[in-house]
Amino acid sequence: MITQKIIPMSMVPFFTLVKKEVKRFMKVIVQTVVSPIVSSFLYLLVFGVSLGNSVTLKSGVPYLAFLIPGLMVMGLINNAFQNSSSSIVTSKFSGDLEDIRVAPVTHNQIIWAMGFGGIIRGGMVALITGIVGSLFHLMQRGELLLITHPFWTLYFVITGGLIFAFCGIFVAFLAKTFDQLSAFSTFILLPLTYLGGVFISVENLHPVWQTISHFNPLFYLINGFRFSVLGVSDVDLTTSVIVTLIAVGITYSMAQIALKKGSFNRW
Amino acid sequence: MNALEIKNLKKTYIQNADKKVEALKGINFEIKQGEIFGLLGPNGAGKTTLINSITTLEKPTSGDIQVFGTSVLEKPLITKKQIGIVHQEVINTGFFDVLEILDFQSGYYGLANNKTRIEYLVKKLALDTHATKKIKQLSGGMKRRLMIAKALVHSPKLLLLDEPTAGVDVELRESLWAFVRELKNEGISVLLTTHYLEEAEALCDRIGIINKGELIFCGTPREVIAKYSTKKISLKTKDGKQHHFVDSASKELSEILQKNQISFADIIDIQITEGKLEEAFTKVVNL
Numbered sequence A: 001m002i003t004q005k006i007i008p009m010s011m012v013p014f015f016t017l018v019k020k021e022v023k024r025f026m027k028v029i030v031q032t033v034v035s036p037i038v039s040s041f042l043y044l045l046v047f048g049v050s051l052g053n054s055v056t057l058k059s060g061v062p063y064l065a066f067l068i069p070g071l072m073v074m075g076l077i078n079n080a081f082q083n084s085s086s087s088i089v090t091s092k093f094s095g096d097l098e099d100i101r102v103a104p105v106t107h108n109q110i111i112w113a114m115g116f117g118g119i120i121r122g123g124m125v126a127l128i129t130g131i132v133g134s135l136f137h138l139m140q141r142g143e144l145l146l147i148t149h150p151f152w153t154l155y156f157v158i159t160g161g162l163i164f165a166f167c168g169i170f171v172a173f174l175a176k177t178f179d180q181l182s183a184f185s186t187f188i189l190l191p192l193t194y195l196g197g198v199f200i201s202v203e204n205l206h207p208v209w210q211t212i213s214h215f216n217p218l219f220y221l222i223n224g225f226r227f228s229v230l231g232v233s234d235v236d237l238t239t240s241v242i243v244t245l246i247a248v249g250i251t252y253s254m255a256q257i258a259l260k261k262g263s264f265n266r267w
Numbered sequence B: 001m002n003a004l005e006i007k008n009l010k011k012t013y014i015q016n017a018d019k020k021v022e023a024l025k026g027i028n029f030e031i032k033q034g035e036i037f038g039l040l041g042p043n044g045a046g047k048t049t050l051i052n053s054i055t056t057l058e059k060p061t062s063g064d065i066q067v068f069g070t071s072v073l074e075k076p077l078i079t080k081k082q083i084g085i086v087h088q089e090v091i092n093t094g095f096f097d098v099l100e101i102l103d104f105q106s107g108y109y110g111l112a113n114n115k116t117r118i119e120y121l122v123k124k125l126a127l128d129t130h131a132t133k134k135i136k137q138l139s140g141g142m143k144r145r146l147m148i149a150k151a152l153v154h155s156p157k158l159l160l161l162d163e164p165t166a167g168v169d170v171e172l173r174e175s176l177w178a179f180v181r182e183l184k185n186e187g188i189s190v191l192l193t194t195h196y197l198e199e200a201e202a203l204c205d206r207i208g209i210i211n212k213g214e215l216i217f218c219g220t221p222r223e224v225i226a227k228y229s230t231k232k233i234s235l236k237t238k239d240g241k242q243h244h245f246v247d248s249a250s251k252e253l254s255e256i257l258q259k260n261q262i263s264f265a266d267i268i269d270i271q272i273t274e275g276k277l278e279e280a281f282t283k284v285v286n287l
């Protein structure tokens, strides 16, 4: 139980919003936890196991091990985005976003609470995917897949969670219909994730696509995360760290703009 | 210092490039501390727009709003703490129950540990047997009561009630108004809108009548009745004749009798129907 003695009064709205986010996604646990288990299980089965034996990577990493961090970071991204965007959109629909607007809650409190909600839900899904993947790895290759650089894994969970939670805020506040929201997922988020190297290493791509990939910020997040798990990846850690930090800054500003320009009013 | 001051408030909605709605056309009035002020007006008059401007849900096109001397436009974080709002439309979140909703609401206002107040309100508004129900499991009247409890978790000094009794049965309506009177006695200032004019007449210290974005009248219910409604007199005189007079409600009986050349001594029966707010309201709105 959070008490007033521990937290200054000005922080209470922030913690309240985080608590609300967590309680909310825990109530749709099937969607948040069970469905990523099922989908990562299927991906691992179809790609990791069946294709795994025929695909070899130049770095010498077995495909199954390559795929697991990719799936983890994909779960992180999708769920961080889902969490903030669907939270805002359903709140617009029910009208309880107006409660927040009317209360003395600052934009920063809203943005960071949504960001934290994204980290928590995205991180949970990444963790579960990692556990499922690791067990798969144990069955297939006789050993668990363990994280090489846990600190950097945490770093990318936090930055990745924030980036996509902020993106979710941006889209949800500016969207006027459900259509606009799903258009963003389908036409921007999905291609960027798939082309960012979740399933394949860029070294296997045509040189043109390799060049294009380097302009995709997700490429650095996905490969930075993969590096933290496997110890090897397509880009070096420093570049990944810098690019993700810049992306946090940019998406944070986008979220700020969206709250200023967007509407809290009910649909 | 007034609880609320509305200064030359204008709001124009821009629906699209060539369609603009002037919802508020320069409104001025104030609510004194501890006063119950009723804002009356037909559908589309601009009542909700005015209330939403006070809570910052809508941004005024021009003018100013001050809550206990602080401008809503300049320092919203200060004024928001002093305001409690019950919206015209009920929120409908499907995730949380009554206690959770009140707990979150307290949190938004910086109150991490608000159990005592929540318990008091839940009991006061007869929600205690429904405390663990979700909104969609509540009846319309219970939802209203929840909205009111929600507006009061942080003990606001200015309460805004946008048609709190719409779709509420007679008994609950009466108990809600009794509750509003109690709040007034605690020193809370109230701005309410309602379409039940008799209740507004009985409850409000002052009323404002708004139509098409303009405040046409502002004063006590008595004043508006005196100015705009009529007094109907039916009487029987000693000679057995029936007389009916209709005159301005502001006129005194003796004046009306004198005008019609009837002396008190001749009257054997008399019936006076005093003006009602409803009549005055209809007249004002159709001016």
Ligand SMILES: Nc1ncnc2c1ncn2[C@@H]1O[C@H](COP(=O)(O)OP(=O)(O)OP(=O)(O)O)[C@@H](O)[C@H]1O
Pocket: B013, B014, B015, B021, B022, B023, B041, B042, B043, B044, B045, B046, B047, B048, B049, B050, B088
């Ligand atoms: N978001 C909006 N966009 C455009 N026009 C609006 C908007 N909200 C309200 N209006 C218009 O502004 C005017 C005032 O509406 P408002 O909701 O303030 O009326 P009201 O007095 O609360 O009416 P009611 O008694 O029906 O609740 C109406 O003409 C309405 O159509």
Ligand SMILES: [Mg+2]
Pocket: B047, B048, B049, B088, B162
């Ligand atoms: Mg209204």
